[in-house]
Amino acid sequence: MxxxxxxxxxxxxxxxxxxxxxxxxxxxxxxxxxxxxxxxxxxxxxxxxxxxxxxxxxxxxxxxxxxxxxxxxxxxxxxxxxxxxxxxxKAPQFGHGHGPPRHGQRGDGVLGKRRRDAEDASGSDSDVPADVKSIPMPRDTPPPISKEILDEWYAKRRAKRDAERASEAEQRQDSEKPAAPVVEAKTVYEAKPVVRDLQKEAVSAFMPSAVRTKIEKGKGQGGLLEPEEADQLEKEGYLRAPEAMRLQPEQMEPRQDAGTRRVMMEEVDDEEG
Incomplete structure (x- = not known):
């Protein structure tokens, strides 16, 4: 179960x-x-x-x-x-050890062209109509061509070949002709020297921080500029003469925001030792 x-x-x-x-x-x-x-x-x-x-x-x-x-x-x-x-x-049959007959090979194993006799023997004339039998069979070789036709054909071929050779010669002559000279367009470039003030560029580009601080003092920023420092800057080329003259009177004037100062002096007796 x-x-x-x-x-x-x-x-x-x-x-x-x-x-x-x-x-x-x-x-x-x-x-x-x-x-x-x-x-x-x-x-x-x-x-x-x-x-x-x-x-x-x-x-x-x-x-x-x-x-x-x-x-x-x-x-x-x-x-x-x-x-x-x-x-x-169903197994294929082989004849005398030569294998099956190939294309264009006869049954006896010999290669060669098929003969008309074999075809005529295999087929019967009773199946062919009478009007077809009356048609003549073509010959194995074509009819000969007359000499006049051959001469005309060769003449046309020779004329065609001569024309082709003449055209090739003309093309070769055209290719061998010297070509016209090519006129080249010329352009002249001119460069003038550039005048540069290297001292001015050096002063404006490379300025020490101490010199920049003194110039700012001369403009009234961060303190006052001494006359000796102004002369030194003018000598080194950092300040021009009119600018130095303009800075000196400004330094000589008292500051407006400076208040009055009072000094009190006291007399102190020397203690005798």
Whole structure:
């Protein structure tokens, strides 16, 4: 009872279908393998085996490569025969060990052009209508061309070739002609010297902080500038003479915001020691 309860018919059907598909795939694979092996000519394989065995029977010792080739050929021959037996009548037939007839090859294995005699023998004239039989067959060689036509054709060809050569010569002469000189446009560039005052640039660009502080004092910022300092700045080139003269009177004038100062003096008696 427990076994019947665990039985799943859908799962069993899936397993059966899977096994059937695997079996079918193996069968198709074996069929393809047999068809591929049946394409090989067993007579040719047997001929190669006989050649190697003849060398061995003649007293020559086969090397390793030839022995391996002999074993492989014997295995292939067994597989080919087995595949042809499995296919039966579907197996391709080979004539006298030369394989199936190729394109343009006759049934006897000889290459060559097909003859009309063979075609006439294979076909019957009873199927051909009477009006078709009355049509003459073309000859194997074309009719000869008259000399006048050939001379005319050669004359046209010669004239065409001469015209092409003349046109090529004209083109070559045109290409060899010297080209006209090209007039180049010339432009003259002129640069004048730039006059620079290096001393002025040096003073304005490189100014020590002490000198800048003194100049600010001369303008009334951060203190007063002494006359000696103004003379030194003028000598060094940091101040011009009118500017120095303008700064000195300003320094001489008393400041408006300065208040009056009173000084009180006291007399102190010296103490006698």
């Amino acid at each position: 427990a076994k019947e309860r665990n039985y799943n018919p859908v799962q069993a059907q899936h397993k059966a279908d899977k096994a059937k598909a695997i079996k079918k795939g193996k069968s198709e694979q074996q069929t393809r393998r047999n068809e591929k092996l049946a394409q090989r000519n067993p007579g040719r394989i047997q001929q190669q085996i006989d050649d190697l065995k003849a060398l061995k029977d003649g007293g020559r010792k086969l090397n390793t490569h030839e022995e391996q080739a002999l074993e492989a050929l014997e295995k292939d021959l067994k597989a080919v025969k087995k595949a042809r037996e499995a296919l039966g009548d």
